[in-house]
Amino acid sequence: MLPIETSLAAVAAQVNDTLGRLLPEPSGAERRVLDAMRYATMGGGKRIRPFLVMSSARLFNVAEASALRVAAAIEMLHSYSLVHDDLPAMDDSDLRRGLPSAHKQFDEATAILAGDALQALAFEVLAHEATHGDPAVRVALVSELAKAAGAHGMVGGQMLDLLAETQTDLSIGAITRLQRLKTGALISYSCAAGAILGKAADSLRVALAAYAHDLGLAFQIVDDLLDVEGSAEELGKATNKDTAAGKATFVSILGRERARAQASLLAQQASAHLEPFGAAAGLLRQATRFVVERRA
Amino acid sequence: MLPIETSLAAVAAQVNDTLGRLLPEPSGAERRVLDAMRYATMGGGKRIRPFLVMSSARLFNVAEASALRVAAAIEMLHSYSLVHDDLPAMDDSDLRRGLPSAHKQFDEATAILAGDALQALAFEVLAHEATHGDPAVRVALVSELAKAAGAHGMVGGQMLDLLAETQTDLSIGAITRLQRLKTGALISYSCAAGAILGKAADSLRVALAAYAHDLGLAFQIVDDLLDVEGSAEELGKATNKDTAAGKATFVSILGRERARAQASLLAQQASAHLEPFGAAAGLLRQATRFVVERRA
Numbered sequence: 001m002l003p004i005e006t007s008l009a010a011v012a013a014q015v016n017d018t019l020g021r022l023l024p025e026p027s028g029a030e031r032r033v034l035d036a037m038r039y040a041t042m043g044g045g046k047r048i049r050p051f052l053v054m055s056s057a058r059l060f061n062v063a064e065a066s067a068l069r070v071a072a073a074i075e076m077l078h079s080y081s082l083v084h085d086d087l088p089a090m091d092d093s094d095l096r097r098g099l100p101s102a103h104k105q106f107d108e109a110t111a112i113l114a115g116d117a118l119q120a121l122a123f124e125v126l127a128h129e130a131t132h133g134d135p136a137v138r139v140a141l142v143s144e145l146a147k148a149a150g151a152h153g154m155v156g157g158q159m160l161d162l163l164a165e166t167q168t169d170l171s172i173g174a175i176t177r178l179q180r181l182k183t184g185a186l187i188s189y190s191c192a193a194g195a196i197l198g199k200a201a202d203s204l205r206v207a208l209a210a211y212a213h214d215l216g217l218a219f220q221i222v223d224d225l226l227d228v229e230g231s232a233e234e235l236g237k238a239t240n241k242d243t244a245a246g247k248a249t250f251v252s253i254l255g256r257e258r259a260r261a262q263a264s265l266l267a268q269q270a271s272a273h274l275e276p277f278g279a280a281a282g283l284l285r286q287a288t289r290f291v292v293e294r295r296a
Numbered sequence: 297m298l299p300i301e302t303s304l305a306a307v308a309a310q311v312n313d314t315l316g317r318l319l320p321e322p323s324g325a326e327r328r329v330l331d332a333m334r335y336a337t338m339g340g341g342k343r344i345r346p347f348l349v350m351s352s353a354r355l356f357n358v359a360e361a362s363a364l365r366v367a368a369a370i371e372m373l374h375s376y377s378l379v380h381d382d383l384p385a386m387d388d389s390d391l392r393r394g395l396p397s398a399h400k401q402f403d404e405a406t407a408i409l410a411g412d413a414l415q416a417l418a419f420e421v422l423a424h425e426a427t428h429g430d431p432a433v434r435v436a437l438v439s440e441l442a443k444a445a446g447a448h449g450m451v452g453g454q455m456l457d458l459l460a461e462t463q464t465d466l467s468i469g470a471i472t473r474l475q476r477l478k479t480g481a482l483i484s485y486s487c488a489a490g491a492i493l494g495k496a497a498d499s500l501r502v503a504l505a506a507y508a509h510d511l512g513l514a515f516q517i518v519d520d521l522l523d524v525e526g527s528a529e530e531l532g533k534a535t536n537k538d539t540a541a542g543k544a545t546f547v548s549i550l551g552r553e554r555a556r557a558q559a560s561l562l563a564q565q566a567s568a569h570l571e572p573f574g575a576a577a578g579l580l581r582q583a584t585r586f587v588v589e590r591r592a
Contacts, residue, residue: 029456030447030452030453030456030459032455033452084408084412087405089404107385109383109385109386110455110458112383112385113455115412116376116380116415116445120442120445120446120447121442123419124439124443127435127439127442135432136431138431142419142435143420143423143424145419146416146417146420147416149416150417151329151333151416151417153416155329155409155412155416156329159406162405162409
């Protein structure tokens with residue numbers, strides 16, 4: 001089996017190509033917002049969510065072109081959330097993926113609008129007949145993404161995260177729920193999308209959902225660790241923000257050692273949920289190790 | 297035929313009731329964003345877009361419950377756009393529908409998130425099977441709303457509008473395109489939604505689209521007139537903002553008299569496009585007069 005870095009890079013190249021074709025070509029008087037949409041989406045990133053979509057879709061023999069469109073839609077949605085989260089009124093981050101955040105490169109109004117348009121475009125891509133021949137599949141993709149992205153998903157998680165900035169006494173349970181919404185919902189959707197595209201049996205959907213749940217949490221714990229241990233150069237964004245703000249995180253509550261042990265345990269658990277898929281789930285198993293061992 | 301104010305009020309009551317059921321009940325730690333979503337959506341407004349959905353749907357004998365869900369989804373989308381447009385980085389408006397705008401009532405971060413979640417919820421509502429039994433209809437509703445709301449629709453129009461603030465020499469053609477995107481796209485969608493729900497023949501869709509096109513433009517010209525002629529009390533928002541900013545509008549270029557004449561002409565044209573529907577289009581014909589004669 002190839003090293004996961006190779007597989008990740010291959011998916012990233014494919015999804016970047018797909019994004020380049022799906023994002024509107026900047027032209028006309030409104031080109032500023034189209035430029036900002038490209039800037040926010042094409043600036044790199046590990047493309048972990050697309051990797052999860054592609055690897056899950058492969059379990060059910062989904063056509064690659066279908067899965068790539070869904071992967072691109074998720075990346076648009078994810079990019080919009082980063083653009084809005086970076087705004088001065090939210091996390092106030094000037095740096096993203098090693099480059100100025102969208103509102104620094106353009107301006108706040110353009111960044112807000114680019115995020116809004118990226119969200120709309122994600123749904124447009126999913127709903128397009130090129131994504132899947134069966135409208136029932138397309139509408140299921142839309143419905144599940146809307147839930148994952150909304151007030152009881154990603155946006156709700158970001159609300160909790162902002163409120164948490166003034167709370168130093170959050171419990172592990174509260175932080176877990178916050179992260180399950182903020183980053184977990186979209187990670188779970190990325191895996192579920194493969195199953196929806198492949199019209200998978202319920203038992204396999206459940207197994208994949210359990211995998212995604214544990215993987216998402218491990219991912220977030222490692223994010224918290226990297227915020228403490230990593231450097232801004234490696235991460236391409238400011239570090240130690242949470243510690244500086246005195247904010248409760250997995251690491252501030254558990255300590256670094258227990259947090260790392262917890263992440264490893266969750267990654268093993270995630271792998272174990274893949275048992276029904278046998279050897280076919282090799283890429284998803286690799287992903288669990290990568291999530292825990294990554295340095296950025 | 298009842299006066300249009302009566303029909304509008306009846307639709308407003310129905311759609312408010314539907315919105316109240318579809319918006320998530322505020323609870324849990326993230327209730328702040330749920331409160332803001334309700335605040336932004338339930339604060340009144342004429343509900344002209346829902347009126348257009350309901351009146352168009354009636355032409356094709358669409359079940360009222362279906363049309364009401366679509367009307368509510370459009371109003372969520374419209375409300376999100378008002379919340380984001382009112383932000384300090386955008387139009388910086390403290391007043392909306394006679395009440396503090398969402399970011400004044402809550403805060404900027406909550407307003408951004410509430411807008412984001414309202415957009416997601418609009419798509420969730422459209423994609424839900426309660427909206428229509430045929431997934432092909434639901435996915436068409438999603439697809440067309442995504443286009444109307446995105447970078448080549450409403451968001452693109454708002455980008456043009458922000459750029460126009462520093463341009464006093466816009467042509468009538470440029471202003472027309474700006475408004476066709478900013479407000480026209482969602483008004484057109486409101487009419488198209490009735491035809492999608494009713495699986496209308498192409499010729500009737502085209503007639504309805506032509507009606508919506510002219511109605512949308514008339515609506516915007518009157519908006520510009522009211523900005524000059526109306527009072528803040530009547531309108532529930534600040535007036536004379538465009539004049540104060542030296543911004544090019546239909547009124548600044550055409551003058552009040554020619555602008556009013558143009559709006560009337562467009563309204564008559566809009567009515568004429570309804571000919572294929574005969575007497576059944578009475579409500580849509582009334583709407584053209586209302587749009588031109590309204591005082592707020």
